[in-house]
């Protein structure tokens with residue numbers, strides 16, 4: 350019976366006589382209120398750590414290399430990602446997925462002159478960063494160290510936890526390595542700058558999942574992190590870099606630990622030294638904002654269980670594109686994050702999981718498979734650009750909506766349809782000074798990857814368009830033309 354097709358969108362319909370089905374269908378109206386503002390967006394991105402960047406950097410087929418870079422960073426043909434999260438190496442070697450350090454040798458103590466040797470590759474990440482910066486205009490290159498080099502730590506090993514020597518509770522015979530590690534991180538920024546990737550509005554971090562000691566990483570509690578933040582901040586100040594380089598902390602495995610660490614950082618009066626608070630959500634997320642004035646990034650998440658899928662929607666599985674469109678929606682609206690990053694942009698086929706957005710073979714003919722997770726990111730990242738301010742939306746039935754005012758004055762409205770059938774929406778923008786005269790929409794669903802679709806604009810500026818079943822559609826009202834002279 351046809352009427353059931355509307356059950357998810359208009360629940361009342363099932364109670365109405367079926368002749369009503371012949372009447373013109375009412376579009377539900379989403380109202381955007383430009384006067385009610387929330388967080389400022391830094392953008393969307395992913396990581397290329399653990400030598401995954403080499404899949405792009407080493408690609409001998411230059412057409413495929415460009416295709417991969419376009420998929421990730423191009424705002425017309427790809428996802429238009431605006432944040433790159435690199436791993437700052439701490440490993441003495443480059444075996445398997447180790448990220449090599451540029452200070453592999455203990456110079457003989459924390460006060461000895463460090464012996465840096467920069468290889469100009471940074472595990473393939475420098476090339477990807479240069480492309481992102483120069484070709485696609487990405488301005489947020491975030492370097493994050495999973496660990497300090499082993500000789501700076503209590504366990505004399507870059508892996509298996511251990512703590513930076515010199516922070517509270519971590520006394521080492523080898524001395525206090527805090528300043529040496531801070532110098533190391535600042536030197537990393539300088540190497541990137543010299544290679545044409547000025548870390549302009551970017552950041553460095555010094556931890557990854559510090560509550561967790563797998564075969565990699567460095568442990569830290571909040572008090573220890575706060576202690577090092579002060580050393581690192583002073584080092585950036587001495588290098589006159591605080592206006593260009595921010596500090597991010599602490600990449601916790603889950604939101605709960607990150608909140609605890611943030612509270613310790615606040616108690617130690619180090620919150621104001623942070624450019625952003627970063628957390629993963631593997632062991633738990635949040636449905637409300639973190640209590641901080643600093644922008645918050647959900648800086649890593651993925652589906653680690655697989656198997657690999659390129660599906661848009663098939664019941665809501667953890668790796669499906671529609672699931673990620675919704676994950677981003679929840680983080681941007683309920684948690685009010687300013688940045689949202691997937692784990693890896695690219696990865697080889699094994700393991701057969703969804704920890705990557707694009708699967709790339711390491712051997713010729715270098716097959717490439719693009720997941721719908723990438724296109725879910727595209728719907729946000731292409732249109733919600735760095736500096737955009739989220740504004741309020743209300744209304745709409747069978748849809749979730751969110752809206753943003755970009756720095757260039759354009760307005761992006763992201764609409765996720767939650768039902769199993771198509772519906773029509775109208776979008777009214779209030780609180781602005783300009784009436785929309787044109788708009789474009791892009792739809793992603795099972796059969797479209799950010800495909801342009803029609804949207805009509807009434808004389809009063811109201812947009813009318815349709816949203817496909819379980820789709821994400823982004824409406825963009827372009828920058829208003831300057832008033833006629």
Ligand SMILES: *[C@@H]1O[C@H](CO)[C@@H](O)[C@H](O)[C@H]1NC(C)=O
Pocket residue numbers: 400403404407443470711
């Ligand atoms: C990429 O090339 C580097 C040498 O520049 C090599 O060490 C590395 O193993 C290669 N990685 C991949 C994934 O091909």
Ligand SMILES: *[C@@H]1O[C@H](CO)[C@@H](O)[C@H](O)[C@H]1NC(C)=O
Pocket residue numbers: 419423424425426484485
């Ligand atoms: C992005 O993709 C468009 C369309 O394919 C292309 O014209 C453009 O050159 C690409 N590169 C950049 C940097 O935009």
Ligand SMILES: *[C@@H]1O[C@H](CO)[C@@H](O)[C@H](O)[C@H]1NC(C)=O
Pocket residue numbers: 589592593
């Ligand atoms: C510090 O950096 C700013 C720009 O970031 C520059 O204008 C200023 O001259 C620098 N000061 C010194 C002492 O280098």
Ligand SMILES: *[C@@H]1O[C@H](CO)[C@@H](O)[C@H](O)[C@H]1NC(C)=O
Pocket residue numbers: 374375771772773815
């Ligand atoms: C949307 O509106 C169009 C034209 O007004 C109409 O033909 C179509 O049936 C409507 N679709 C839905 C799902 O209501």
Ligand SMILES: *[C@@H]1O[C@H](CO)[C@@H](O)[C@H](O)[C@H]1NC(C)=O
Pocket residue numbers: 427724725727728731791792793794795796797798799800819820821822823
């Ligand atoms: C947005 O997601 C839809 C899937 O609903 C996809 O078809 C579309 O291509 C995406 N839009 C962009 C601009 O990437």
Ligand SMILES: *[C@@H]1O[C@H](CO)[C@@H](O)[C@H](O)[C@H]1NC(C)=O
Pocket residue numbers: 801802803
């Ligand atoms: C947009 O509308 C035009 C004219 O009505 C039609 O030819 C075209 O197929 C439509 N495009 C889409 C993507 O629906």
